[in-house]
Amino acid sequence: MAGSAAAARIGTRFAPVFEAWENTVEACARTLGPVLDLVIRLWLAQIFFVSGVVKTATWASTVMLYTTEHPVPGLAPATAAVLGTGIELICAPLLAVGLCTRLAVLPLLATTLFLQLTYLELTDHSLWMVLLGLLAIRGAGALSLDHLIAPHLSGSAIPFAATLLRLAGWLQRTFLPPYLVAVRIWFGWLVMSAVASSGGGATALTIAACALLAAGLATRFAAFVLMILTLTTQAAIPELGDPVLRLFVLGFFAIHGAGALSLDRLVQTSIRALCPSLTMDPAWYTDAPRVVIIGAGFGGIAAARALKHARARVTLIDRRNYHLFQPLLYQVATATLSPADIAVPIRTLVRDQRNCQVLMGRVAAIDPHRREIQFRAGSQRPVGYDYLVLATGARHSYFGKDAWEPFAPGLKKIDDATAMRSRILSAFEQAEASDDPAERKRLLTFVIVGGGPTGVELAGAIAELAHQTLREEFRSIDPAEARVILVQSAPRILPALPESLSTSATQALEELGVEVMINTRVDGIDSQGATIGNQRVEAGTVLWAAGVMASPAGRWIDAKRDNAGRIEVAADLAVPGLSNIFAIGDTAACAGDDGRPLPGLAAVAKQQGHYVARLIRARIEGRRDPGPFRYRNLGSMATIGRKAAVAELPGMRLSGGIAWWLWGLVHVAFLVDARSRIAVMFDWFWSYLTFNRSVRLITGGEGGTD
DSSP states (O other): HHHHHHHHHHHHHHHHHHHHHHHHHHHHHHHHHHHHHHHHHHHHHHHHHHHHHHHHHHHHHHHHHHHHSSOOOOOOOOHHHHHHHHHHHHHHHHHHSSSSHHHHHHHOOOOOOOOTGGGHHEEEEEEHHHHHHHHHHHHOOOOSSHHGGGGTTTTTTTTTTHHHHHHHHHHHHHHHHHHHHHHHHHHHHHHHHHHTTTSSOOOOOHHHHHHHHHHHHHHHHHHHHHHHHHHHHGGGGGGOOOHHHHHHHHHHHHHHSSSSSSHHHHHHHHHHHHHHHHHHGGGGGGGGOOOEOOOOOOOHHHHHHHHTTSSSEEEEEESEEEOOGGGGHHHTTSSSGGGGSEEEEHHHHHTTTTTEEEEOOOEEOOOOOOOOEEEGGGSSOEEEEEEEEEEEEEEOOOTTTTGGGGTOOOOOOOOHHHHHHHHHHHHHHHHHHOOOOOHHHTTEEEEEEEOSSHHHHHHHHHHHHHIIIISSSSOOOOOGGGGGEEEEESSSSSSSSSSHHHHHHHHHHHHHHHHEOOOOOEEEETTTEEEEEEEEEEOEEEOSSSSSOOOOOOOOOOTOOTTOEEEEOTTEETTEEEEEEOOOOOGEHHHOTTBBBHHHOOHHHHHHHHHHHHHHHHHHHOOOOOSSSSOOOOOOOEEEEETTEEETTTTEEEHHHHHHHHHHHHHHSSSSHHHHHHHHHHHHHHHHHOOOOSOOOOOOOSOOOO
């Protein structure tokens, strides 16, 4: 009993380390695994396809090859040549796109056995066969048509679809573990033999890495070491075969590990027996503390995910059923992206987190004394909590001029973006249909109020839409004559960035045709335009990007708030006087190192969500608190159109094209799932090449009957 208790204490103490390792491994397999699979498929497919094209071009030589060197029993040489060439030309494209991958690989394997041995060194041939064998057993990865289609096959009318899916699963479960064992042992022996026969003698590091790989112990580390050796001294040893093929095999083990039949799996099983948090056994969460997170934005999702292995019952509440990537919301409003590209169902994000429940509802009140959350109109029963995280975000603020809202919509949710998109596109359509020059001019005038990142990005995107995307699509108007005005009350736009970057952003906007008005206030907005300073501007579209107000979460708990409605929190992000309630993101007024409130950025919310989760878990497990929250400023950036941006990063300031590429990489990386990353990259790539925006849909408000 004493031994098991000591083991349990050790497991609990080191659980965060084990969890961090497993999370890292899972993230690598989820993100890098599909990419490696795609690269391997494309590499092999292009070799086979080129081989097929060459054989077609040299048909007489191909027939002679099947006649003399590789006759196929029972087939005439010409028939064998047609069959072999056809297999390569048909199966190679299927392999490349990952369609019917296993069925496509099998004929290629047969072709390889009959013919390709003539053209490749023995080691290259073996490595080739290993990679094809992996594809035959595992199938294609996530970046494939098979992966896209498979979930829908079992219920389809395609004959034997369900049976084939079960067969594929059985094939992988049964044959993959012993296959990986054979590959590991063979590859380890190959490397040691080749290095020893080269005359220099195998180094201790090489021998150790090969032994670990063969045994399946610390496999990822061993594979990584051998990859480094492949890229350096070992690449010159011809007996080891093509370095690219070796990197493919080693990359597979570095990302996916050794498989089920390995010492790594035995160690993992032992560790999981000591750490219930890794197995996420539902029984372990019985009577665990209740952690409720209100809001599924960046902060709320970060907090929920960081509590994945905590002994806590997590409830994530949001008024909508999706998580929205707000930094790209303006691209939905300007017809670059579809709403589905930047929104993901909340349940999908926590699908594998057994201790997390998702509730969709509108919170009406919070009773801190009873530790209870109540919903509007009695639609749901109250929810109790032991720890509460308020991550409810912010809404538009018109600084007391709420009557402007119908005429100058803001941008905080998908409905705002699609309504704004319809308003922008409708302005061009109405101008095309109008015969009044003054009305056309009014309709083609766009005013954006607010020179922060959202206003700057909106102005640049609308100018690009008018001057590039819509050109030559109208007959009565020239969209390039559209007037885009950006109004900023401060002395410069992007005031949170250094003055040099603000100047660069202003120049980039003016190059796109945007009129930038600084030190200018908007005194009135109505259905026909806006009063800017002492000037009346007739405008068909006025958009608001000037200010935000925190959600009413502070009123729910009667907490002290600042002028923007944000809850003033302590250094540990707790509400003063309510140590079990925390506020993060746009809901919290949290001072930075300079004493000023932290900005409403996604990075701030995510870091605060991770911090609060660590703090709550430490208290649940009786460990020391992580200390006060400290924000690590990773920089700020904004984009202007399709090829310019400004960025302030630690130790550097960037503007122009390089900042634009960096902006794109950062925003793609911040997207929460692989499907969104792929969709956004494809849409951006297409838009960049063609200037075309395919999501130019005017939706809602049609009225009438068909």
